[in-house]
Amino acid sequence: MKRMRNVKIVATLGPASDDYEMIRALHEAGADVFRLNMSHGSHEEIAKKHAIIRQVEKDTGSSIAILADLQGPKLRVGVFAGDSEMLEEGAKFRLDLDTADGDSSRVCLPHPEIFAALEPGKSLLVNDGKIRLKVEDCGPDFANCVVIAGGVISNRKGVNVPDVELPLAALSEKDRADLEFTAKLGVDWMALSFVQRPADVEEARALVKGRAAILSKIEKPNAVERFDAILAASDGIMVARGDLGVELPVQNVPPIQKRLVRKCRHAAKPVIVATQMLESMIESPMPTRAEVSDVATAIYEGADAVMLSAESAAGSYPIEAVTTMDHVAAEVEQDPTYTQIIESSRSANRASVADGIVAAAREIAETTNIKAICCFTQSGTTALLVSRERPRVPIIALTPLTGTARRLALSWGCNCVVTPTMERFKGAVVSAAKAALEGGFATSEDQIVVTAGVPFNVTGTTNILRVAPCDERLIFATDPE
Structure with a gap:
């Protein structure tokens, strides 16, 4: 399915989007990737959604990526005798391991690992940071705090500990089962929540065993501090601004977002910007102007994808939310300023033959009347390198591996086509021309750039580039073979 934009859209599935008709409508409206949130839903429900997505993929002839988002370690307070309490600023409040119902002076925090890491002066945030506590005294089973920012605290609200690295297992038992x-x-992508260190990624990779690509969610301050190492260990990144904005001052998030997006692009790894992008569309058919500007900013920064969460999972207007995102992306990418920003932020990275080949392909395409860059890829690496260049012409990623095509559906500009296994470059050129014609990217009178590796079907051998006609008769008449 040919899109009128390069940035990709990730849509989360949920109660508002769990049948064939809605999922297909979301894909046709612009969703390129579907996110399965493992925090909600049974394995049976997840399997049902997965099967529907694959049926939509088959019926539409698209390559659709599926992202499983693991819950990660969830830290929550216990319950209160009256279900909730009001905490006043300046009041004393105790967290401990006592499982008795809480009151206005204390509540259970059933996580001894938090007490083990706390020190006086550290902060605890409850309910997405709405309540802020400062530790005055603590031990292995308690923390006596003072309320810095008060409010209503209720049963099982989430807890964030921004000032310390918690000695938590990277994956909970639920995460391992999921x-x-x-x-x-x-699934094609596995998203890891609350990543703190590269070892978290390596642990997940050992369990995945190559069956999915690993995407690290950056939502903790120490993940930002160790970002370069986490990026090196990951296949992709999600800038998860929800918890990141709780654990860090909100004014810190925009520059962090911009910096992380640039680093991901330099590394040729896809990056998603997520959380509250069109939040008002959960209940309204129209977004706010600020939300539209937020989506546009992520696109101007060069993000590979932008994501909808509750807007498509539980909102009243899921199709409208995807359509809005699609329209904003298309409009931004037609802006000459967008091209200037993207091209000025392109950093030269010529460490291999493949880097030189894809850079040459982009330059040739942009200085002549080339309609598309067609790259043959086994692992997806060549397509990612072309995507990093952010060319002005479409990218057609051709691969004999369905899994590679699906994973590339997350990457900027990649139009993925599954082809038969190639043995000769001439056949590859014919296949590329056919894909360009059938996809509506070129006519028989146009030319394309084709990149590939010889010998074929060997990862990491991109070493050849050809400007080729789309007319099959001319290919055979001019091919040196």
Whole structure:
């Protein structure tokens, strides 16, 4: 399905989008990737959604990526005798391991690992940071705090500990079960929540065993501090601004977002910008102007994808939310300023033959009347390198591997086509021309750039570039073979 934009759209599925008709409508409206939130829904429900997506993929002839988002370690307070309490600023409040119902002076925090890491002066944030506590005294089973920012605290509200690195396992038992289930199911991307260190990514990769690509969600301050190492260990990144904006001052998030997006592009790894992008569209058919500007900013920064969460999972206007995002992306990419920003932020990275080939392909395409860059790829690396260049012409990624095509559906500008296994470059050129014609990217009178690696079907051998006609008769008449 040919899109009129390069940035990709990730749509989260949920109660508002769990049948064939809605999921197909979301894809046709612009969703390129579907996110399965493992925090909600049984394995049976997840499997049902997965099967529907694959049916939509088959019926539309598209390559659709499926992203399983693991819950990660969830830290929550216990319950209150009256379900909730009001905490006043300046009041004393105790967190401990006592499982008795809480009151206005204390509540259970059933996470001894938090007490083990706390020190006096550290902060605890409750309910998305609405309540802020400062530790005055603490031990292995308690923390006596003072309320810095008060409010209503209720049963099982989430807790963030921004000032310390918690000695938590990277994957909970639930995460491990969900990872194995979704890997067997056949998802394309596995998102890891609350990543703190590169070892978290490496642990997940050992369990995934190559069955899915690993995407790290950046939502903790120490993940930002260790970002370069986490990026090196990951296949992709999500800038998850929800918890990041809770654990850091909100004014810190925009420059962090911009910096992380640039680093991901330099590394040729896809990056998603997520959380509250069109939040008002959960209940309204129209977004706010500020939300539209937020989506546009992420696109101007060069993000590979922008994501909808509750807007498409539980909102009243899921199709309208996807359509809005699609229209904003298309409009931004037609702006001459967008091209200037993207091209001025392109950093030269010529460390290999493949880097030189894809850079030459872009320059040739942009200085002559070339209609598309067609790249043959096994692992997806060549397509990612072309995507990093952000060319002005469409990218057609051709691969014999369905899994590679699906994973590339997350990457900027990649139009993915599954082809037969190639043995000779002439056949590859014919296949590329056919894909360009059938996809509506070129006519028989146009030319394309084709990149490939010889010998074929070997990862990491991109070493050839050809400007080729789309007319098959001319290919055979002019091919040196």
